[in-house]
Amino acid sequence: MVKPRAISGGLEDASGQPDLWAAAAPARKAAAAKADAPHYLGHRERLRERALAGGLAALPDYEVLELLLFRAIPRGDVKPLAKQLLARFGSLAGVMGASLEELKTVRGVGEGVALDLKLGHEVALRSGREAVARRPVISSWSALLAYVKTALAHEAREQFRVLFLDKKNQLIADETMNRGTVDHAPVYPREVVRRALELSASAIILVHNHPGGDPTPSVADVDMTKQVVEAARALRITVHDHLVVARHGTASFKALGLL
16 A cells, blocks of 8 residues: 655645645644633633723723733633622622632632632722821811721621721721621620720711612611710710611711701
8 A cells, every 4th residue: 555645834635736635634634622721711811901902991890800810810700700709609709708708608719719709809998998087077078988998898797897096087096895796786885985985986887788789777876876976975975976887878877857
């Protein structure tokens, strides 16, 4: 049997004609390899290129989340996980505001992934705190509302926090006075006032969250606020407002005429 002999660019058969089938073999192999490749091959690089070219603001939430997940998950397709997280927690803010324990209940989220996501939330929180601390709180109300929403809107349990202000209404400290259940955090007016005296605060802003999503103040919220106001007034400490933060908005006692 006469074997085909090699020629430049392919093979030729016994008759001296090019063997087109053999010459096409490399192209067929390349096409087969491409067909067998995972659909997400090259997706990470394309997504990074889009982010660099059009800016992060142009990306949908799930793609922003993908970029974060790339750090902790160096290989594979993370788009399904990004969409699963958004479905579980309702929004990008909900994902970032979830606790480490809550994040790890999602399949595919280990300690490293959860920590990276919480790192993003912590950066946003500290940036917001800096914006509030640089100016008198009363004159930067929108920055304050953005800050407390970042801090509390997606907390799974109720928290009671106090912003302590100096004579110029600048932030001295933001402290969590108590953590509670899904619908209650015990508050002790004397402890709030005592801490204000320790910090030499001239005014305070009360803040707590409603994990259920509705920021409407409850009867218990109104009664507790009155107690804090009375205790503070006796020591010439002003209560500027009480903010109730929830996923669906923020309620201000002062704006509602409750203070």
